[in-house]
Amino acid sequence: MPQRHPETSATDRLVIVGNGMAGHRLVEALLARPERPAITVIGAETAPAYNRILLSPLLAGEMERSALILRSAEWYAEQGIELVLGERVESIDRTSRRLTTDAGRELDYDRLVLATGSTPARPPVPGLELPGVHVFRDLHDADALARAAEAGRNAVVIGGGLLGLEAAEGLRKRGMQVSLLQREDRLMNRQLDLTAARLLESELRGRGLDIHTDAQLERLEANAEGQVCAALLADGTRLAADCVVVAIGIVPQAELGRVAELEVNRGVIVDEWLTTSDPAIYALGECCEHRGNLYGLVEPIWRQVEVLADKLCRANAERASAERAQGYVEKPTATKLKVSGISLYAFGPTEPEPEHEVLSYRDPQQGDYRRLLLRDGRLEGAVLYGDTASGPWYFEQALAGRDLSDCRAALLLGAADAQALLDDASNESPQRPAKEAA
Ligand SMILES: Cc1cc2nc3c(=O)[nH]c(=O)nc-3n(C[C@H](O)[C@H](O)[C@H](O)COP(=O)(O)OP(=O)(O)OC[C@H]3O[C@@H](n4cnc5c(N)ncnc54)[C@H](O)[C@@H]3O)c2cc1C
Known part of the structure; x- marks a missing residue:
């Protein structure tokens, strides 16, 4: 019977699902440690890991696409890391420790990390499935929005949080007339008090954003071609929309954990060592849930990465800094807005x-x-x-x-x-x- 938990060595195969910000940062952290497992990374996106945070300046036309890329596919090869892009892991057989991708590829693992991130939340509103309705999560979405800005005049952004504001400003800078719908009484209601929110609102209005707070979206309407053409609010307001962006929040991408029958609540449940209910499987980033907490900013994720990298390189775990001796510990996070000039x-x-x-x-x-x-x-x-x-x-x-x-x-x-x-x-x-x- 082969030893399933060998000492960390090159014969110990670690598979990381997700080549996003957490998955990639974990690779970098493992490479910085003396003894690391053999690594395979599988990412559903076709581009190698990029800085998702910079999608906002990319959309605003303030940054080139190439500046977002964190490492090239060649770099992974040079590090001896197997990188599989454009394939989505669909199932995990925990008994045989084998996973299968949507391309039919099968991969064995000794240890597995889920770093599958999250997906944009969608409100239950009629018309959300119409062509012309977008989300803002990846490079593909940023490209689609840039094309929409070239073709259309009016945009409606649903959501007055960080992401909605950055999307709205990006489209405005690309020449669109943008209306922003916020269900709450103020912008960024989870971070700002009323005074700061009003200052922000007045600055953005001055730039030309049409902001609707306390806005109840009733439905999206289609034109004769079946393309989205307007957003209708509960108070009867009708806003013209050649393009709609849904930015109301995120939902952990925990489906893979559910299919594999790991313990999952809203995210894949992990302990302070980022270990799931299966001791050979770990999860981190926006797909995981730790003591009821979910994640939407990179700062706590970077701390998770360091804890998990120590754990995965066993020799290093013993030398882990005193700060990480307790494993991952929740800490408050601070928020900044990435809209230039604000x-x-x-x-x-x-x-x-x-x-x-x-x-x-x-x-x-x-x-x-x-x-x-x-x-x-x-x-x-x-x-x-x-x-x-x-x-x-x-x-x-x-x-x-x-x-x-x-x-x-x-x-x-x-x-x-x-x-x-x-x-x-x-x-x-x-x-x-x-x-x-x-
Ligand atoms: C526009 C934008 C701006 C942001 N700005 C900020 C900011 O200013 N500050 C901040 O702290 N955070 C910001 N964030 C949030 C930050 O980007 C995320 O917290 C971070 O990317 C989470 O990392 P992750 O690896 O968990 O998820 P992701 O980066 O989303 O990576 C998950 C990856 O896994 C892949 N995947 C999913 N399922 C599978 C599967 N079954 N098989 C294979 N691959 C799979 C996905 O395709 C994706 O590439 C922003 C996010 C966006 C979208």
Whole structure:
């Protein structure tokens, strides 16, 4: 009987399903470690891994397609990695440890990583299946949207979150008249308070975006050729649309896990070592679910990658940094918007709780706004619009759970002033750090 969990070595075959951002980053992390398994990567997209985040500047015409590619197919070959592109894994036989692609290819694995990402969510609205209705997830979608912008005049974007805003701005920059529908009372309602959202809305309106908040989409209509031609709202508003983009959120692509009868809730369930209910199968990125959490930004995914790379290179697991000794641990994430000319940075709750102390600052002339939420002198949330230079410093203080009482007076002025007060206070009082650490 062959040993199914051999020590990590070149005879240990690791198959990674998905050549997206998580799958590719895992490859890079494995290559950086001394002892790694033999690797095969299978990706459903025909292009080798690219920086999906940059699809927004690509759509806006601010970046060349070639700048998105992370590594070429030749690079994979040079690293001795087998790369299979344009094939979708359809099934996993966990007993024989064999998977099958839609092209009929069969591949054996010792260990398997699911890095299949997510798919765009679609609202249950009549007309969503019409030609001319797009999503914005991959290179193919970006190409299709660029073509739609050449052919048509009016676009409707459904969704006022990060992705919807970036898609809307991209199409506007390509010359389309864009209407943006947001179901909630404000743009980016998961990240921004009302003031910052209104500032953002007014900036975007000034650029020519037609923004509808509290918008209830009733249906999409087709013209005589069967092509989408309008979006109809519950209040009777009718918006002309040669092209519609659905950007209301994402759904983990967990089907492969379901078919293989792994434990799946919304995503493929993993523990802190990114291990699924089958100890030979791991999952990471947007397809996985860890303690009820799902993922939609790369920052937590990068931390998952490091934990999993340690785990997959067993020798390295023993040397893993103290930071990763606990495996993957949830941490808050901060959000930025990638629309050129607009800076915003946010983390933590959007609305204050009764125990929060709220500090805010607004300079209408400069277009700056800052709002901080503190609990017992510690920062729990921030919304910055305009000058966001201090955002990472605030985030760092929040992550460290640092008591900022000593620099409260300068907190809204930004990182440099606040840090100077903190430094002064710790010089004057050597006991201070002990208090902070408590
Ligand atoms: C336009 C856009 C802008 C974004 N901007 C930001 C940003 O500014 N900041 C940020 O943090 N995040 C951003 N994101 C989100 C970020 O791109 C994702 O969090 C990240 O790509 C997730 O990585 P992943 O590997 O889990 O999924 P993906 O990158 O989607 O990779 C999954 C890959 O698996 C493939 N696949 C799926 N099923 C199979 C199968 N059965 N067989 C083979 N292959 C399969 C898919 O085709 C895909 O290539 C943005 C996303 C988009 C779409």
